Amino acid sequence: MRLLAFLIVILAPALAFPRLGLHEGYTRLVFDLEAKTQYQLSQTPDTLTLRFSGVAPNASDTDVSSPQVASYQVVPAAGGATVFVRLRPSVEVKTTVLNDGNRRRLVVDVVSVTQPAQNPPQASTRPEPPKPRSQPKTVVIDAGHGGIDPGAVGFVVEKEVTLDLALRLQKLLRQQGVEVVLTRSSDTHLSSDKATDLGMRAEMANSKRNLFVSIHINSAPNVAQGIETYYFGHTIDPSLLAQVIRENGGGELGRRLTLEAQSVGERLVRDLIAQSNLKFSRQLAHLVHGAMLQATGALDRGVRQAPFYVIRNARIPAILVEVGFANHPEEGRRLQKSEYRQALAEALALGILRFLNNGG
Numbered sequence: 001m002r003l004l005a006f007l008i009v010i011l012a013p014a015l016a017f018p019r020l021g022l023h024e025g026y027t028r029l030v031f032d033l034e035a036k037t038q039y040q041l042s043q044t045p046d047t048l049t050l051r052f053s054g055v056a057p058n059a060s061d062t063d064v065s066s067p068q069v070a071s072y073q074v075v076p077a078a079g080g081a082t083v084f085v086r087l088r089p090s091v092e093v094k095t096t097v098l099n100d101g102n103r104r105r106l107v108v109d110v111v112s113v114t115q116p117a118q119n120p121p122q123a124s125t126r127p128e129p130p131k132p133r134s135q136p137k138t139v140v141i142d143a144g145h146g147g148i149d150p151g152a153v154g155f156v157v158e159k160e161v162t163l164d165l166a167l168r169l170q171k172l173l174r175q176q177g178v179e180v181v182l183t184r185s186s187d188t189h190l191s192s193d194k195a196t197d198l199g200m201r202a203e204m205a206n207s208k209r210n211l212f213v214s215i216h217i218n219s220a221p222n223v224a225q226g227i228e229t230y231y232f233g234h235t236i237d238p239s240l241l242a243q244v245i246r247e248n249g250g251g252e253l254g255r256r257l258t259l260e261a262q263s264v265g266e267r268l269v270r271d272l273i274a275q276s277n278l279k280f281s282r283q284l285a286h287l288v289h290g291a292m293l294q295a296t297g298a299l300d301r302g303v304r305q306a307p308f309y310v311i312r313n314a315r316i317p318a319i320l321v322e323v324g325f326a327n328h329p330e331e332g333r334r335l336q337k338s339e340y341r342q343a344l345a346e347a348l349a350l351g352i353l354r355f356l357n358n359g360g
């Protein structure tokens with residue numbers, strides 16, 4: 001199948017999606033569309049997100065390294081694709097649509113915004129200090145759920161707390177020179193189809209990043225509290241399955257995705273690269289888990305393995321944290337508090353930095 005796909009690419013080279021142009025002062029991305037193609041744009045300070053329906057590009061992750069754009073990523077989904085453009089600071093996005101019969105071109109220009117200089121630049125005879133050679137580390141933070149999917153609801157709503165924690169964590173890591181990719185930076189789902197949604201999040205755990213952390217809030221039919229940290233693995237523990245099914249989309253869908261992830265778990269046992277990655281995931285899990293317990297004094301529910309769909313195929317260290325129970329009368333209320341969330345975010349950052357500094 002892979003060979004066939006390869007041959008098709010050779011025999012019928014499609015136009016790149018997007019076509020990229022580097023110009024003085026701006027980076028241009030051109031999307032060739034059909035008249036029926038729908039798209040939506042949204043933008044945060046560091047990411048421009050374009051969602052297309054009715055296109056079928058290949059997945060890609062491309063470093064641009066222009067002064068305006070760091071990279072872009074194309075993530076195919078059912079019936080379309082999402083393109084994430086990672087923006088540099090001090091840029092403005094301008095879009096133009098050009099109609100040409102039944103073809104359309106969406107032109108996205110990412111333009112440098114020059115700050116007015118305080119002082120005229122001075123001629124200097126001193127050479128610039130050498131830039132540090134080490135590559136910045138990049139981590140992917142997944143704020144669980146979002147948009148139409150609230151996740152667990154109790155004294156707090158899971159999707160709100162996970163987003164808040166992800167944004168706090170992003171800020172803390174950036175202060176330490178770590179690059180952060182968020183799977184979402186507002187109250188939104190990535191797809192209204194949960195399997196596609198989880199697949200798109202998982203796709204972001206690609207080999208150009210250093211690690212992946214998915215943040216969740218727990219809930220239980222009985223009163224329970226505490227913090228759990230997971231890395232991927234097969235489980236036969238029936239007490240875990242209800243929770244895993246819920247995080248995997250719930251209901252019939254959750255059961256199906258859990259079975260799928262379980263079968264990935266069985267295959268991984270024979271996959272050496274995956275096994276060595278799991279070792280790093282376990283290490284990351286212990287560092288993050290320990291830091292969270294120390295910072296919060298929360299009940300220790302352990303580091304465990306379970307078939308969470310969102311981390312099933314990660315080729316970088318990947319964990320899923322359940323930072324507390326939404327419906328516990330004390331823990332749920334603690335999770336409402338800004339100081340408690342900040343303590344959690346700082347602990348997550350600390351665990352992640354410890355792992356990165358160990359060469360992870």
Ligand SMILES: [Zn+2]
Pocket residue numbers: 144145151152158215216217247
């Ligand atoms: Zn969740």
